[in-house]
Structures are given as C-alpha cells and as structure tokens.
Amino acid sequence: MSFPAIHLSGITKSYSHLAEKKNGDDIPDIEVLKGITLDIGQGEFIALQGTSGSGKSTLLHIIGLLDRPTAGVYEVLGQDTSILDDDRQSDLRNQSLGFIFQSFYLIPYATALENVILPGLYSGKPRSELQARAEFLLEQVGLSDRLDFKPSRLSGGQQQRVAMARALLNEPDIILADEPTGQLDSSTSSEIIKLFHVVHEMGRTIVLVTHDEEVASAADRIIKLHDGLIAEDILKG
Numbered sequence: 001m002s003f004p005a006i007h008l009s010g011i012t013k014s015y016s017h018l019a020e021k022k023n024g025d026d027i028p029d030i031e032v033l034k035g036i037t038l039d040i041g042q043g044e045f046i047a048l049q050g051t052s053g054s055g056k057s058t059l060l061h062i063i064g065l066l067d068r069p070t071a072g073v074y075e076v077l078g079q080d081t082s083i084l085d086d087d088r089q090s091d092l093r094n095q096s097l098g099f100i101f102q103s104f105y106l107i108p109y110a111t112a113l114e115n116v117i118l119p120g121l122y123s124g125k126p127r128s129e130l131q132a133r134a135e136f137l138l139e140q141v142g143l144s145d146r147l148d149f150k151p152s153r154l155s156g157g158q159q160q161r162v163a164m165a166r167a168l169l170n171e172p173d174i175i176l177a178d179e180p181t182g183q184l185d186s187s188t189s190s191e192i193i194k195l196f197h198v199v200h201e202m203g204r205t206i207v208l209v210t211h212d213e214e215v216a217s218a219a220d221r222i223i224k225l226h227d228g229l230i231a232e233d234i235l236k237g
C-alpha cells in the first residue's frame with residue numbers, strides 16, 4: 001500500500017478562553033500545536049518524546065481521532081479525516097486504532113477477559129469468536145492464568161498487559177500509547193516495552209508518547225516535540 005499510516009500536514013491546535021475574561025480584556029487563544037508536518041509509515045515504531053506540556057497528548061488525541069485539529073490536514077491510512085462526520089470518525093477509530101493509556105482505564109467490576117472483549121461488542125462478531133481472540137491475546141501478553149481476575153487483583157504491569165490485549169482485539173493497524181509506563185516501576189516498564197516490540201513484530205504501526213528518553217529509545221524513530229513543534233526527527237540506524 002502506498003499511503004503512510006499517518007499523514008499530518010500543518011496541524012495546529014489552539015484553545016480559546018472565551019469564558020475567561022480578565023478585567024474585561026480578551027485573553028488570546030493559546031496555540032498548543034504550532035504546525036506539525038509528519039508522515040509515519042505503515043509498520044513503523046515511533047516515539048513522540050518531549051517534556052511535559054510540549055503538546056504530546058494533544059497531538060496523540062488528534063492522531064487518535066479523539067479531537068480535531070484547529071487547522072491542517074490529517075489522513076489516517078490514506079483517508080482524509082476532515083471529511084468524516086463524528087460517527088464515521090468513531091468507526092475508523094474502532095476499526096483501525098488501538099489505545100493504551102497511562103492509567104490503564106480498565107472496567108473495575110469486569111474480569112480481565114471481559115475487559116479485553118469489550119471493544120468487540122459493537123463489531124457484530126459472535127461472542128464465542130471474541131472470547132477466543134481475547135483468550136489468545138491474554139495468552140500472548142502472559143496472562144492466560146489471570147482471565148477471571150478483576151483489575152484490583154492484578155499488579156500495575158498486569159493491568160497494562162490487559163489494556164494492551166484490549167487495544168489489539170479489533171486488529172487495529174495502528175497502536176497509540178500515551179505514557180504507557182508512567183505508572184510502572186522501571187523493571188515492569190521494560191517488560192511492557194518488550195511487549196511493544198512483540199506487537200510491532202506482529203505488523204502494527206506504533207506511536208508511543210513519552211517524556212522519558214530511555215523509554216523513547218525503544219522505538220526505531222524518535223520525534224522530539226518542543227513547545228508545539230517538531231524539534232528533531234531521529235531515525236535510528
């Protein structure tokens with residue numbers, strides 16, 4: 001396929017403060033992303049690295065179709081996202097993108113298996129098929145003996161493994177992760193990073209957001225964000 005996984009051109013994001021007026025004066029909009037132009041090829045493993053406040057999460061939310069840019073072009077898998085209404089954006093999000101967050105976001109009263117099945121419930125696939133895939137994925141992340149455990153009985157690292165399995169349920173082309181090791185100690189963190197390599201070898205495109213240079217060094221390409229702009233784009237040899 002000739003198109004990149006992700007194509008961004010001149011992406012900006014501003015936040016207005018219409019509700020907040022100071023002494024009757026307008027507070028100017030804050031431009032958080034100042035013109036991001038970037039192609040990420042299919043099958044790449046990239047890290048988006050920068051200090052806190054540099055705009056990483058804002059950019060990942062736009063890439064993840066959780067938010068729209070103020071200006072610029074965003075194409076995912078060759079599809080121009082600006083012409084999609086919210087419903088078609090969420091279809092694309094559910095089919096093509098898998099999310100992993102710092103805080104895992106597992107459903108506390110559901111088992112590991114139920115949590116992994118969850119994103120498949122709207123796909124129309126039979127429950128038996130979803131369950132078989134969820135069991136397979138939980139085995140891949142090393143949790144085949146924890147299928148019936150609720151999140152409160154799992155360690156942080158195990159909870160993040162469940163979240164990784166969940167992100168893979170719908171066989172997305174692209175995995176987006178925002179500080180996935182942010183709540184984990186360093187040895188658990190390296191285990192999770194190893195799993196990202198496994199997921200990458202399965203053929204997924206990975207965008208890993210982190211403030212941590214060591215975590216970023218796991219990727220094949222490191223894009224450094226500084227104050228809403230790309231400061232460096234380093235392809236490791």
Ligand code: ADP
Pocket residue numbers: 015030032050051052053054055056057058059
């Ligand atoms: P990072 O993930 O790199 O820490 P963010 O993308 O979360 O950075 O935030 C970048 C900047 O945008 C920060 O200065 C933050 O305060 C600001 N920001 C993020 N979301 C909003 C919002 N909803 N309204 C106003 N400002 C925001």
Ligand code: MG
Pocket residue numbers: 056057058
């Ligand atoms: Mg962030």
